[in-house]
Amino acid sequence: MNQFFKKVFSFADKFKRIPINKYYVAIFIFLIVTFCIGDSTLLKRYAYDREINRLQKEIEYYNKLKEENSRKLESLKSDNESLEKYAREQFHMTKQNEDLFIIIP
Numbered sequence: 022m023n024q025f026f027k028k029v030f031s032f033a034d035k036f037k038r039i040p041i042n043k044y045y046v047a048i049f050i051f052l053i054v055t056f057c058i059g060d061s062t063l064l065k066r067y068a069y070d071r072e073i074n075r076l077q078k079e080i081e082y083y084n085k086l087k088e089e090n091s092r093k094l095e096s097l098k099s100d101n102e103s104l105e106k107y108a109r110e111q112f113h114m115t116k117q118n119e120d121l122f123i124i125i126p
Contacts, residue, residue, distance in 0.1 A: 108114045
């Protein structure tokens with residue numbers, strides 16, 4: 022047990038020989054507080070950046086979907102044949118005396 026304390030104190034003596042500048046300590050504490058403690062840590066910033074990228078991709082997807090649906094709507098408004106085709110496909114509408122067969126894959 023006595024040798025253990027000698028090793029611990031010899032280890033501590035090595036750190037006493039290192040000159041500690043108060044400016045280095047202040048800078049070290051500032052960096053720890055800035056990057057590891059608080060609301061704006063590096064890990065949170067990385068997570069926020071990933072979330073922003075995901076949301077931007079989602080915005081692009083929905084903008085493309087909106088453009089496509091706008092084009093479909095314009096075609097349905099302008100052409101009666103496309104309106105009839107859309108109604109038949111989506112709502113299973115039929116003309117009189119017409120049979121409808123639905124095939125489920």
